[in-house]
Amino acid sequence: MPVSDERPAGAPAPLVTAAAVTAVEGLLLLALAVLEIASLTGGRLTMGLTTSLFFAAFGALLVACGWLITHGHTWARGPILLAQLIALGLAWNLRGGETTIISVALGIVALVVIAGMLHPQTIEAINRQDA
Numbered sequence: 001m002p003v004s005d006e007r008p009a010g011a012p013a014p015l016v017t018a019a020a021v022t023a024v025e026g027l028l029l030l031a032l033a034v035l036e037i038a039s040l041t042g043g044r045l046t047m048g049l050t051t052s053l054f055f056a057a058f059g060a061l062l063v064a065c066g067w068l069i070t071h072g073h074t075w076a077r078g079p080i081l082l083a084q085l086i087a088l089g090l091a092w093n094l095r096g097g098e099t100t101i102i103s104v105a106l107g108i109v110a111l112v113v114i115a116g117m118l119h120p121q122t123i124e125a126i127n128r129q130d131a
Helices: 013-038 042-069 075-095 097-118 120-130
Strands: none
Touching: 013 075, 013 097, 013 120, 042 075, 042 120, 075 097, 075 120, 097 120
């Protein structure tokens, strides 16, 4: 099954929107990785390095999946959906107190991506690519 390097003509808007938001999430995680490295101190060197490595790897994966899903690589749908489920769990954990705004924003973004990835037009486009 050959995979195209070009975005399929007529890729549905829900798929493109979900992929773009996912890529932005990935870019934000990459920025967090850089900020984590910038705030390293001797007392938390190991924790800071492993945290920044995790953020960088997760961010790079999301950016790649956001791009790949619009270019015919349908396997990227799984990691995108899993990342959004993790984000929903994190949003639930952050609810209340000073982090409420972060919780609400995280939850809305995750729900937008999930809705875009599960939209009937997206499912149809993915099924066409798999055929």
